[in-house]
C-alpha cells in the first residue's frame with residue numbers, strides 16, 4: 001500500500017503538474033512578498049479577477065434562471081414536428097372540450113396537425129414553428145408566417161401545456177413571435193381565436209391585440225370555426 005502511494009507521489013512530481021501549480025500560484029503567494037507596491041498591484045489584480053468571477057457567476061445564475069423559470073424559445077425543425085403534433089393533442093383534449101365538441105377536436109387535430117400538413121406549411125408557406133422549453137421540458141409551441149397582404153403576418157398557433165399556463169409564459173412566446181415576425185418584415189400581426197376562448201382573448205388583449213372582425217368559417221363535416229380576428233400593429 002505504502003509502495004503504491006510513494007510511486008504515485010514520485011510519479012506526480014516527475015510530471016509537469018508541480019511546475020504548472022507553481023506557475024499558477026506564483027503571483028498569488030510569492031509576488032506580494034516582494035514589495036508593498038507589488039502587493040498593491042497584486043491586490044488590485046485579484047480584486048478585478050474576483051469581480052470577473054462574481055460577474056461570471058451572476059451571468060450563469062441569470063442564464064439558468066431564464067432557462068428554468070423564463071423558458072427558452074427555439075426554432076423547430078421538421079424533426080420536431082411529431083412531438084409538436086403530440087403536444088397539440090394533449091393541450092387540445094385538455095383545454096377545448098368546454099369550447100368545441102370532442103368530435104370537432106379530433107377532426108381539427110387530424111386536419112391541422114398531420115405531419116404532411118405541417119411539413120407543407122414549413123416548406124412552401126414560409127411558416128415557422130417555435131418551441132418553448134422550460135429546462136429540458138418541451139412545454140409549448142407557436143407558429144407564424146406571412147399572409148397574402150404585404151407586411152401582415154399571422155400567428156397561426158400558440159399552445160402551452162395546461163401545467164404551465166397562467167404564468168406569463170404564453171405572453172413570452174407571443175412576444176417572441178411578434179419580434180420574429182417584425183424581423184421578417186411584418187408591420188401587423190393578426191390571429192383568429194374562438195369567441196368562447198376567453199382566456200386566450202384576455203392574453204391577446206393584455207398584449208395589445210384588439211378585435212377587428214367576427215368570422216364564421218365552414219371547415220367541412222358539419223363543423224364551423226366561430227372566431228374573432230384580432231390584430232396588433234408592430235413597432
Ligand SMILES: CC(C)(COP(=O)(O)OP(=O)(O)OC[C@H]1O[C@@H](n2cnc3c(N)ncnc32)[C@H](O)[C@@H]1OP(=O)(O)O)[C@@H](O)C(=O)NCCC(=O)NCCS
Nearest residue numbers: 095158159160165166167168169170171172192193200203
Ligand atoms: C392562451 C395561452 C397561450 C396563454 O398563455 P398563458 O401563459 O396562460 O397566458 P399569459 O402569458 O397571459 O399568462 C398570464 C397569467 O399569468 C400570470 N402571471 C404569472 N406570472 C407572470 C409573469 N411573469 N408575467 C405575466 N403574467 C404572469 C398573470 O397574472 C396572468 O394571470 P391571469 O390570467 O389570471 O390574469 C395558454 O393559456 C394556452 O395555451 N391555452 C390553451 C390553448 C389556447 O387556447 N391557445 C390559443 C389558441 S387561439
